[in-house]
Amino acid sequence: MTQEELFKVLVAHCKEYGFIFPSSEIYDGLAAVYDYGQMGVELKNNIKRYWWEAMTRLNENVVGIDSCVFMHPKVWVASGHVAAFNDPLIDNKDSKKRYRADVLIEDYLAKLEEKINKEVEKGRKKFAEGFDEEQFRSTNPNVLRIKSKYDEIHSRFVNASETNNLKELKDIIIDAEIVCPISGTKNWTDVRQFNLMFSTPISNTGEDDDRIYLRPETAQGIFVDYLNVQKTGRMKIPFGIAQIGKAFRNEIVARQFIFRMREFEQMEMEFFCRPGTEMEWFEKWKEQRMKWHVNLGMGEENYRFHDHEKLAHYANAAADIEFKFPFGFKELEGIHSRTDFDLGNHAKLSGKKIQYFDNETGTSYVPYCVETSIGVDRMFLAVLSNSYKVEELEGGESRVVLSIPAPLAPVKLAILPLVKKDGLPQLAQKIVDEVKFDFAYQYDEKDSIGKRYRRQDAIGTPFCVTIDHESLTDNCVTLRDRDTMSQERVPIDKLREIVDAKVNMRNLLKNL
Numbered sequence: 001m002t003q004e005e006l007f008k009v010l011v012a013h014c015k016e017y018g019f020i021f022p023s024s025e026i027y028d029g030l031a032a033v034y035d036y037g038q039m040g041v042e043l044k045n046n047i048k049r050y051w052w053e054a055m056t057r058l059n060e061n062v063v064g065i066d067s068c069v070f071m072h073p074k075v076w077v078a079s080g081h082v083a084a085f086n087d088p089l090i091d092n093k094d095s096k097k098r099y100r101a102d103v104l105i106e107d108y109l110a111k112l113e114e115k116i117n118k119e120v121e122k123g124r125k126k127f128a129e130g131f132d133e134e135q136f137r138s139t140n141p142n143v144l145r146i147k148s149k150y151d152e153i154h155s156r157f158v159n160a161s162e163t164n165n166l167k168e169l170k171d172i173i174i175d176a177e178i179v180c181p182i183s184g185t186k187n188w189t190d191v192r193q194f195n196l197m198f199s200t201p202i203s204n205t206g207e208d209d210d211r212i213y214l215r216p217e218t219a220q221g222i223f224v225d226y227l228n229v230q231k232t233g234r235m236k237i238p239f240g241i242a243q244i245g246k247a248f249r250n251e252i253v254a255r256q257f258i259f260r261m262r263e264f265e266q267m268e269m270e271f272f273c274r275p276g277t278e279m280e281w282f283e284k285w286k287e288q289r290m291k292w293h294v295n296l297g298m299g300e301e302n303y304r305f306h307d308h309e310k311l312a313h314y315a316n317a318a319a320d321i322e323f324k325f326p327f328g329f330k331e332l333e334g335i336h337s338r339t340d341f342d343l344g345n346h347a348k349l350s351g352k353k354i355q356y357f358d359n360e361t362g363t364s365y366v367p368y369c370v371e372t373s374i375g376v377d378r379m380f381l382a383v384l385s386n387s388y389k390v391e392e393l394e395g396g397e398s399r400v401v402l403s404i405p406a407p408l409a410p411v412k413l414a415i416l417p418l419v420k421k422d423g424l425p426q427l428a429q430k431i432v433d434e435v436k437f438d439f440a441y442q443y444d445e446k447d448s449i450g451k452r453y454r455r456q457d458a459i460g461t462p463f464c465v466t467i468d469h470e471s472l473t474d475n476c477v478t479l480r481d482r483d484t485m486s487q488e489r490v491p492i493d494k495l496r497e498i499v500d501a502k503v504n505m506r507n508l509l510k511n512l
């Protein structure tokens with residue numbers, strides 16, 4: 001299966017097993033908007049809990065808030081979003097399709113990179129053991145030709161992006177002979193800026209002055225509540241404020257399922273520190289956030305840092321944690337050093353004094369800020385795409401299994417009476433009554449035990465408990481492990497302890 005095919009299968013699996021549905025599907029859906037189903041909401045809540053507890057419980061100096069989606073319109077003027085939260089758009093006149101000009105160029109550059117890698121792989125095969133990759137890359141004529149094209153377009157692209165030169169973006173698209181994937185033509189309009197914020201009238205008049213925005217990031221809620229939290233919580237710098245909540249962006253390139261949505265959820269933490277110490281904290285949070293990811297056991301090799309070449313309007317340093325999605329390494333989380341940009345601008349526009357008096361230095365200042373920002377939905381996609389496996393079994397059969405990290409799994413154990421009679425459902429019910437206070441569980445008595453195991457594998461349940469006739473006399477059950485498929489006989493009164501050891505989030509958090 002190619003990665004693309006795998007991705008299609010994964011999307012279908014998410015729908016079939018109640019993880020994710022297209023929003024308003026009975027009306028043919030709404031582009032880039034998705035609902036979480038009965039399994040999805042559990043997994044999503046577990047991801048949020050892992051983040052929330054890691055942030056607010058394991059760091060004494062990080063507290064949480066829950067601010068509103070609607071905020072005063074001036075918030076978005078101060079934050080720079082009204083003026084600068086734009087995407088450069090271009091339309092193809094033949095297909096009438098709209099694209100982000102920067103994404104068209106980035107995709108083109110990625111294709112050149114792919115071509116170079118293919119040449120390198122050809123060389124590796126040809127020269128086998130004597131292959132010296134570095135030398136090949138610096139001398140092979142094909143590689144050098146593609147590399148020189150790459151370097152030229154890349155440097156023009158970086159310049160055009162930094163200077164917001166829309167004409168140059170179009171010229172790059174023309175010069176690189178980029179065609180519309182639908183019409184195959186180069187018949188492009190000029191590039192225009194398009195603001196990504198949704199707005200809505202807050203009163204009934206519909207006047208422009210009454211329009212407010214749906215927040216495009218949760219961070220601003222933290223900045224405008226900074227003074228309240230600092231004062232009421234008697235917080236001493238350095239300290240952080242964390243928040244999980246919905247954000248909205250009018251994304252034009254809505255692709256890749258829940259990777260880029262119009263309504264999505266963010267988990268953001270703004271860490272306020274003394275000016276001049278921000279780089280130290282930037283490095284510290286980069287390290288901590290990477291540790292949080294790797295701790296899930298989804299493979300260290302699937303993560304990498306990517307330092308930004310083009311900094312956002314508010315940052316003096318920025319790095320992404322990228323994850324290996326089925327469509328390649330892409331941004332999962334952003335870590336930004338936002339300086340005093342936000343607090344400083346809110347102070348100016350609101351006329352309120354936002355200053356911190358530092359007892360240690362005896363000075364007052366606008367705190368600097370380091371931000372960690374991760375999309376819940378992207379994290380969900382990372383977990384699911386990493387977990388989805390089709391395994392060949394003995395006897396020519398196969399199984400689909402989601403090897404979701406056990407503490408994040410939507411259902412922790414399934415209770416399965418072997419037959420629907422002879423007192424087995426009654427004993428199973430007793431076990432349910434014991435475990436339901438500790439674990440999300442499913443009770444299932446339909447179909448053969450093999451089919452029931454497959455259903456649980458497909459939603460990633462770490463344990464299945466089978467109750468058979470012997471259980472009535474020996475008070476033991478068969479416990480099946482999702483990943484190894486091994487089965488062991490365990491006393492009913494040990495069940496809670498054994499399952500807990502693997503699925504409890506406490507153990508995950510203790511490793512951080």
Ligand code: GAP
Binds near residue numbers: 331
């Ligand atoms: N406050 C900073 C900020 O919002 P960002 O890089 O624009 O920075 C942070 O977004 C994270 O939010 C991203 O790394 C990504 O995980 C998630 N995210 C951003 N736009 C998204 C979208 N349209 N759909 C899903 N997740 C998105």
